[in-house]
Every structure is written in structure tokens, then in C-alpha cells.
Amino acid sequence: MSALVSAGGRMFYIMDEGSRISIQLPSKWKLIARDAFNGSVLWKKDIATWQSHLWPLKSGPSQLARRLVCTDDRVYATLGYNDPLVALDAETGEVLQEYADSDATEEIISTGDLLFLVVRKGEAELQHYAPLFGTTGDQARSRSIFWNEEPRILMAFDAASGERLWSTKTVVSPLSLSAKDGNVFFHDGEQIVCLNQRSGERVWDSEPVTRRDSFTFNFGPRLVLHDDVVLYAGGDGKLISLNAKSGERLWDADFPNSGYQSPQDLMVVNGLVWLAPLTSGKDSGVYTGRDPKTGEVKKSFAPDVDTYWFHHRCYIAKGTDNFLMPSRTGIEFVNPDQEHWDIHHWVRGGCLYGVLPCNGLTYAPPHNCACYPEAKLYGFNALAPVAPTRPIPSEVPEEGRLYKGEAYGTALQSADLAAADAANRDDWPTYRHDSNRSGTTGRTIEPNLETKWRVNFGGRLTSPVIADGKVYVAQIDEHTLHAIDENDGQTIWSFTAGARIDSPPTVSRGRVVFGCADGRVYCLTDEGDLIWRYRAAPLDRRAMAYEQLESLWPVHGSVLIHDGSVYCVAGRSIFIDGGLRLIKLDLSTGEQQFERILDETNPETGNNIQERLQILQMPVGLPDILSTDGRHLYMKSQKFDFDGNRLEIGPNSGDFATQASKQRGEDAHIFAPMGFLDDTWFHRSYWVMGQSFAGGHGGYYQAGRFAPSGRILVKGNGYVYGYGRKPQYLRWTTVLEHQLFAAEQNPPEIPEDFGRKQGGGASVPSASFPKTASLNPEGKPITVEAWVTTVRPQGVVIARGGPTEGFAIALKGGKPEFHVRVKKALTTITAPKRIIGGWHHLVGVLESDGKMKLYVDGERVSEGDAGGTLASDPAQGLDVGADSMSAVGDYESPSQFAGVIDEVRLYFSAATDEQISRRYETGNEISPDAVLAVSFDDGTARDHSLHRNSGTVDGGKVVDGKFGKGIQFPAARNNRQQAAGNARQGNSLVDPKWAKEVPIYVRGMVLAGNKLFIVGPRDSINEEETFKQLSESDPQVQQLLADQDKILMGDEGAKLLAVNIDTGKIEQNLPIESLPSWDGLAGAGGQLFLSTTDGGVMCFASPKSTAEKQ
């Protein structure tokens, strides 16, 4: 989200609504208007071009928030990255007028009747940004990209008529333009300038003011006007106060660090200037309130809570008349009068923008944080304090909760007979087949499937369940459950409930039971007659959710039926509306058997449960479809006994890996940290076959290292089968590729030293050297050399550069290779012999004319022609032992080297045969003019050349080298996988029985016999390749990505594949015309059933199965 504003009961924001399946897919920026009080969408306006969505996180640009302004009846915005300012009708979104010559407007200030614009003219400063690093993004790179400080056009318009009042060319520091009392104020890079609003004439210039040397795009100085005072902070630790009428300096003060990867906070609340050091978790958080005119400290107070403070969220704090609202960890409400901090770590604002306190509400926009994943609110929330006039009772009288329907009293079928019948028919009677949510049928399904029938209901459908010859599927937004004949798809009956039914019913002993977003649980006969209905919500109180009225305490459609009782959870979070209610009902009568409140009270102490949080881990706080293994109930990773008591309330540890390492054992179960029904494929979420999940930037990927995990999992046949990201992509990267796999159900044992010897992260051991002027190889001959001994056939010895320009020495199949890439074209020469084991001297030479030579042990062994020297200085630094950024050669980054490297040298000259032979034989240096000379003798990557391009060693071990000491880069330990040729699986302990790429994005999966049926749209891109093209600004990639996006939107339907579970081999590929609903595939009675995103239900069967049923 770039910007969010609200006025006149409406709210407006600019957000990218592009696919979340891959970040590379095209952005879909929109200006969106919603009702500010119920969230209903009023209108949307496409924004064709905007800031690149591949611009890294935590990097701004902070100015985007100033491209959107609203009044009660108008919205001012740019509808394109380089577009002029337009005014839109706030009610309809109709463009009312355009402001002439304001193309590439960067900032907008409105005083109501006047508009003041900072206009770049032409195109925005970051228009031509292209990402370079496919691994962890370009964050570090963005820190070296600075606002260019070029003059802009400052323009003033009459808002209503569009008449331009004046314009002037001047430097305007980002975020500094302000207007008040007939004047506009800004920082021009050196001083504060005051102009007359109407004439543009200069009123005053201040003395030069201090500032940070340069402004990154996630930063900007702050300038705040209050009464007759101009407050200015330039990011250098100083606050300056000026007289707004004269520009005279009033007072100075220290300005503590606040925000994080964002502008800093400068707020005036209730007449005082409030400042506090908030950036780091170690900062005191002491707020000081100063008199704006004198700077005198009037008040000072420290946080009165003892909790974990993270670094401040990556956005500025906000304030209201009665609260300061920083986001050190979640959202804190700081009351300066009471000097009290109220913490809400379970909710936070969106990156870059933050939160919006407005209309008496706190708007928390969508975020992509990974902290507290099983507790933190997701989506776009408007939060309000509990109204004292409308309390939520903790004790709810049973009177009025149970409603007896017309079929009340219908006898329950015998449990044993019903179970036998269901098994005999091979039913799929509940969400994911059984209470264990296994996704596995009881019997086989013959391949050679063909479409047997299809019916269309329209709208969003739940996945189907099948019992006693009927297929049950709900039209979610129409609140209607349909029972259809499994033989021909004809509707037998339908039942409409009071709100959304988000997931399919559970059928047990002749009863069809489901929860509903109206807060109730419904029990029907299998003829569709109501037996009973129970209000799980404490009150029948509604609010708008996803643009429909829902109970404050909705119940998932799929309830758990176990041992004659129905278990369900009502509510949205333990932290809001009195918390969650875990309720047990008698299946026969609907009578309540228990109700357990899961709220913000720690059941062990009676204090707020936030006291349990450990760093970025928190107990489970959000509801989900329940499951059971017959021993316990589970809601996400939270375990309960059958009396509804929470067992082993988390977290296990504040340490990322320790928290996520609790997986193995009999309590391992399939769960979805973000919810089974979450179909978004948020890049920091996935399902786990285990017991825990970790939050935080260093936590979200950890569960996948310790347990089978993936987008979707099924279990049966003694294994768990899944579709998930390949282990090397567990930690999110701009590139993500997936695989289908089979693995042991019980998560693997953890070796005692796992993750510690190598630092515990997904990064690989290497030595890295930063990009410097003296290491610029552009247009120069190159000689690069090292001594190596290796124990693996693959790995990068030295690499500098990436997919555009670079050079590298690497091993492939045990043979040394020398890669040179010039203007994207790669030339590789290879030595004829393998060199695993023993010390070997490798030298690559690129001559001035582009001729390449590779030497092994003093002998020239291969030659080639790169066509020239490097055409530009590669963006990437130099790596030894890996190519941690984008790959120079045809290997996959980081291509970890396993062995010892010693005596690395880089020269910008071409060594001769004789020099190299002598170097090998005698050890004499090739030349005294190395630009990099590293011996590793002291265990560091110190450069002994005159240029002192010293680097850092990460994860290597100092051992005996060829001469003195060298650095040993250890291989990831997971031998069976390495032997299978998949060395990078080493990031995970999970040892797949097999792992295969499949040509679809798997959106549905069923295991039946020895066949795994998977369904989904075609995966048409290789993200490594498309990223390479993106980094090269190759225009063709946009078409590839647009095509993939269309496929994901349903342009060419989907494919249903049958995969042999022993080999991973695809044995059938059946095209279907529609996209599957998320997890919308089910199997029963030898047939497959699928609900589709276009509102259809399909049945697939083999001709043999169809014939048998007839």
C-alpha cells in the first residue's frame, strides 16, 4: 500500500492487488475507495503504471504516501507513475479535472482551496529501476540509491478551477513541503524556505539548517508547522525550531532516532512536541514533551510495560488528540496524560504506510510481516474500542442459543453402522476426508479419468464433501448449502443459512452439520431439514466483514465431529470481542456440553496473555478448522484435550529455530499456521506436518527445515505428500520454485549440532568482498586465481557479477570452469579433467581482446573467446566459496563450494603462461599489482594488496591451507540428498523419498491408493529465468509474466494429474476448463470431485468406475 487517506466518511488508498503467488507477476495498482465505517468498496480505479512492485521492502519510497489527498468530496491523486495530478469525485471516482503540466507529481499538499505540488516533470526518479538480486532482494542495494536532489517544479493551483497560480523551479526535499496560514514551507536541501501561497513570492529563507548527508528513498526530513513555529528535523539527530513568520531560529534540541527504515517521527499532540528514541528494541522509549515555542521539556515518561520491543515497524508513528501511537512491536497506544503504554503486539500497520487513526477508528492496513503468524491479525482491519454501552458478556445464558428445527428428534444413526457404511461406500464425509484432515481416500481411484458430469452454481464454492451418494458443497457468499446427486450432479436439496458458509459441512450418522458466519452451528438431516441450530456467538451482534454482515464471532463451516459431539470455534481472535469460544455440542440434541473462552487472559496467571510472548513468538490467537488425531484436538499448532483445555500453550522458545524445531513425535499433525482456507499463498506461510511454527523474519521458514511442509499436504500410505517450495527457497526470495514430494510422516530427528555449526540460517558459508572502485573490472583484462581442494563436484570458487556482466571460476561435474559474461552473453571454458581431492591451482585469464584461458596446476587446459572485456562494473560484489547473489555462470546461485580455498588473487592484467607456470611451481606471485590478495592466514578475508579490499568470512573454518592457512567451506550435511544430486536440500532436514517438479501450481490434492491426484493451473515460467530477464529489463519477460498471470486467473483452465506415489511419475494429464477452488479436490467411491473458482462442481471417473456404478 502506497497511501491511505480518509475524509467525509470514505477512505481511499492506493494498493497493488496483483497476484501473491509470485512477486514477479505483474502488479495491479489501484486507487480504491471504501466506506470508512463498514469497509464496503465504493469504486476502484486502475493505475496502469506505478512504482515498481519489485522495489524492495523497507526501502520506501516514502514520497508515495504524499501522492494521495482527499477532502470531503474530492480525491487528488496521480493515476500513473508519471501522470499529472487529477481530481476525482470522491463518491463516484469520476475524473473531474486534470492539473496542467503536473506530470510526474511527487507530492501533493491541499489547503482546501489551493493545491501545492512537487512536480518532477517527465518521469519519476525510480522509473527505470530493475531488481538485481534474486535471493533476498535489493534492500542493501537500495540503501545506496539516493534522492537525486535535482530541482523540481513547485506548482500552486486553484483546486476548484484548476488554474495554475504560480510555479517555481527549486529543490524541495522529500516530505518537507507544508502549508499553513497563507504560506508554504519546505526544505530546499540547505535551508527552510517560506513562500506566499497565493503569489509564490519568497517570504523568508532561514539560515542553513543541518541535515543528513543524503536521503535514501525510505527517508526524508520532517517539517511540521504548529501555531507560529516551524519544526524541522533533517535526520542528523538535530531538531530545529524556527519562527514561522520570520524564519528566525527559536531553539534546537537533540532529535532521537525513531521509525525504522522509514522517516522519523515529529509530532505535536495537545500543544507539545513529542519525541522518543524508538528505533531499536534497546531504546528507552522515553517520551519527552517540549514546548514548541521554547523547547522546554514539560513532560517526560518511560514505558510502563515490561515486554519485548522489536525494532520499530518500518513506518512512521501516528498520533491523535489523546494518544501517541508508535509501533515498536505492534501498535502501542501511549497516553501522555496518564503516562501509560497499552500494547497490542497482535496487530500492526502496513509496510511503508503504517496505521491510520481516523473517524474514531484505528485502520490497520494489510501487512506482510511474519511475526506472530498464528496470532496477528491479517487483512485490512478497522478496530474500535469496546463500547461501554455494549459490553460482551463472559457468561452467556443458554436460553435462546439452541433452536430446535422441524426435524428435531430425528434419531441418530448407530455410530458403528454409520461408520461401516461410510467406509463401505468410501465416503469423504468432512473437510479433507477425515478429522485428521488427511486428504486421503479410503480406497483407490482408477486413473484414466474423464469428466463424468459438471454443474454450475456460480460464485465462490467450498470444497466438496461426499457421503451416502450425495455431494455437499456451499455457495459461500450466497450462504447456501447444496446437496447434489453424486451420479449426475442434480441438486437434491438446498439450505440457506444466515451468513457465509466458508467451508463444507461434516456429515456424520445421517446428519449434516456446519458452522456459519452468522455465529451459529446448523444441524440438518441428510434430507436438508433443520434438526437444530445453536448460536455459538455470545450475542447476535453483526459487523461488516468482507462486505457482508457477519457475526462478530463467525464459525467455520467445517466443524469437527468426534465421538458423538460437535466441536467448533466462534470468533475472530483471542484479542478482540471477548476472544474465541471453543464449544462442544451434543450431535444428537444440539445441547452445549462445554464452552471454553480463549481470550487475552493467560489461563495460567490471569494476566494478559501477551506476557507469554517470547521475542517474535506468541501463543496461537487466531481460529481455524479443528482437527483431531483421536488423542487431542488441534487448532493450528495449539493442542487441546477433549475437555477444551489448552495444552502446552506456546511459544516453545523465543529462538527462531528452537521454536520451529518442535515437530517430531506423535502430536505431529497437518496444520496451516495462517489457516487451512487461506488460498493466497502469502510468501511467508505454508502448511506443516508437525507441531509448531515460528514467527519473525528469521522464523517463518524454519518449520520447513524441521518438518515436511508445503502449500498443500496430504498424508497416507505411511508418508506425507506435498507441494511446496524447494528447500533452497524456504527462506523467501524474489525467486520461488516449487516441487512435489513424498516424505516420512514423522518429522526427522534433529542432529545435535544441526544449524549451529553453520550459523543456523539458510545462507551458505562464503567469503564476500564489497564492490569498490578498485575492484571495477569494466574494460580491463582479468587474471583470477586460487588454490583449492574440494570434496564435492559442484561449487563456485570465485565469482564477481551476475546475469549481465561478470566472471567466475567454478566446478561442474568435478571439472573447473571459467565463466565470463559480457553484455549478458555467457562464455564458459572447461578443463578436461576432474579435480576432486588434492590441492589444485586454478587460474582464469581474460585478455584485453576477450580471449579466455583456463589454467589448472600451471598448465593451460582450455581456451575461449568472450568477445571482449566486461562492459560495465557488475552490481554484485565478489564472493569466494559461493556465488551468493545472482549467478554469473549456468549454475544455480549460490552454488556452494565444499572444500578449502587458499591464496585468492585478482589482477586487472592478463598473466602469461610462464607467469602462471612459475606461480604453480615456485609459489612466486604472478605480479605485485593485485587488486585483491587474500591468504586467509589469520582466518580473515584481509586483503594484502595495496587496495585493501578486505572482505568478511561467513561460516568458514580456518584450516591448514596450501600455504599457511586456508578457509574451509563446509558442505551442508544431508548425505542421502546430496548423493541424489540435490545438494541444496541441505537447508532442510526433511529427506524426501522423492521430489519432482510438476508442470502446474498445485491447488488441490488427493491421495488415493498409489495415486496422488493433483490439480491446478499451468506453471509456465521458470522464475530463475524470468528474474534474470527482469534484472536485465528484458521487455519480453513482461509478456511471459502476463501470460502466467492470465493462466492463474483461469485463462486456460487447469490440469488434473495422476502421479505415481512410488516414483513421482505423472501417469495421467487431464485438461479441465476451469480453475480449481483452493483445496477443492475430493475423492470418494472411486471418483474425484472438484469445485471450481467459476462456481462449478465437477465429477471425474474412469470409464470402468462409471460402468460399475451403472
Place this chain on the structure above:
Amino acid sequence: MMQLNHRRSVRWATNRVAIVAIALIGNFVSSASACNIPVFRYALERWQPDNVEIIVFGAGGHTDASASPLQRLQQLSQGPNASLNAKIVQLDPSDSLPQPYAGVWAKVKDDVTELPYVVVQTKVGQGRVATHLQGSLGEIDLNRVIESPARNELQQRLLAGHSIVWLMIRSKDAAKNALAKDMLEKAFKTLESEVEIPEGVGLPGSELYADVPLVVRFSILEIDPDDEQEQFLLDLLTGIRSDATGQSEPLLVPVFGRGRALEVLAADQTTPTMIQELTKFLAGACSCQVKEQNPGFDLMIRCDWEGELFGGFENRPPDRSAEEGLNRQPTLVPIPPGRKK
């Protein structure tokens, strides 16, 4: 080294190069997909050292003081993560003893003055067992049995990538010691440049699994024959070569893998050629992957080899010995001289 015609022969020698052919039984991979890993490295990664057998007669009656090191011995030698290649056998001599322990008891019982009584036996190759320590439990310092400075150093060098560590048990004659050392060092210098790692290392079937650098590197580890801390090791080695010790000759023991001694050689009967052949055998491709069919015997060394090499027992290399090399012709290679049978 010449490869003979598909038949492995083994030569053992004492004071002369007598050829004793030992036909190795079994099938070995042929060159097309042969194991290319040098013997010393294959032994390090794959060969489980033989257990040294520590037989305790009358263990039921021992005192608490003597129990502690015995317990330590048991703890170290048990389970998949055992860090000591020892097998503790506790027997009551008043019971009917199984073979071969009845025979052992018969040999030592006359020496026994106090129970428990300990007998330590090491397999020294070719089906032979050497008894090199015996005495009452109270008299024996079991901690020195478990480990010693020389054996710890040996373990560290092997894990650091030394191909062969030559133990040199010094004689009383300093000149002979210097001569032996000089011979070894000169041989090392030549060998380190001559010996080449087989090119096929890393190919399927020849994968390396440990991070230990695979380099050609030799070293000498000298042991003072009077060092009490090393008595357990010295008794074993000098016992094997009592003829040479009696002649005041330094003893040379090339050790590789996880502490596998190839042979105990008297220095005056060791020639540069012999060192070269022996080294080239150990650095050559491990065409016979079954440890028992290779020469040598295992020293008792305290080390969690699987943990040190692979990060844990569960992460050790897959055992494909049952499948590898089936239906292939045996390969014959000469093995350097050793002891007379």
C-alpha cells in the same frame, strides 16, 4: 602400481619380501564404475573400526571405585553414537563360560589373584587376536585404556585430513630414530608430489560425504616407549613386533582411516620402496570396499567419528555395500608387504 589380472593378491613380509597370496573372497567392482575413492579416505568415511574386546571376569563383585571407569567404558561404547570402539564383556568365571571366553579364562586363570580381572584383546588381522593387557580391575587404569595423548592426536590429524599418520615408536638408539625419521620425511616429500588422487572421485558411487579435505598429506607421530600414558598402545604394537623391539629398532606403524594400522614395521626392515608401495596402495582407488578383506587392524580410539565427519550417526553415508559391485568381475591389485602369517 600395476594392476594384475583381475585377481587381488596380498603380500606379507617380515625381514624379506615374502609373497603370501591371500585370495580375497568376494566380488569387486570393475573399473567402469569402480570406487575411485582412495583407500585411506574410504576407510575414514565408511569403515567401522573393529571393537577392542574388554573382558571382565567376575565383574559382579567389583567395588564402587573400580566400577566408575568401567561404567564410563560402557557408556562410551554403547549405542549408535558410541565414541569408543570397545566391547565390554562381563562374565562370571564361576558360571559355565561360552567360547571363546572359556579358552581365555583357561589361559589367564592361573594369573588371577583378585577379581574382577580384565583381559583386553584386539583383532590384529587375518583372524588373529592379540591379548595385550590383563590384570585385576583395581590395578588397571581404565582411563588410560580409553584414551591417551597419542591416540587423541592421531584422531585429530586423521580428521584434519592427514592421509596416513606414521606412528614411530622410538627405540633407545637416537641415531636409529633419526635415520628412520629421515627416511620417512624424504619419502613423504616425494610422495606428496607423486601421488595423485584418482580422477573419478565424486562420480556416482565415489561420492565424498565428509568435509574433511581430501589431500595427500603424511605426518609422523613419535611415541616414547617409556611413556606410561601410552602403555596400552605400546603393549599392543610392540607385542606384535616383539622381534624388532628386542633388537632396539624403532617401529613404524602407518595408520589411516579411523585409526586403522596397516602393519607394524621394524625401521631397519622398511625401505623407501616399501613406503612408496604401501602409500600408493592406501592412496589408490579403493577397489575392495570391504574392510575385512583389506589388511590392517583397528586401534582403540575415543572418537564419535560419525558426528565429527557427518554431523551425526543418522547422517552417515548410505550403506550400498549390499548392492554395489554385484555381478561384476573381481579386480586384482597388489598389496604391499607385511607380516608373515
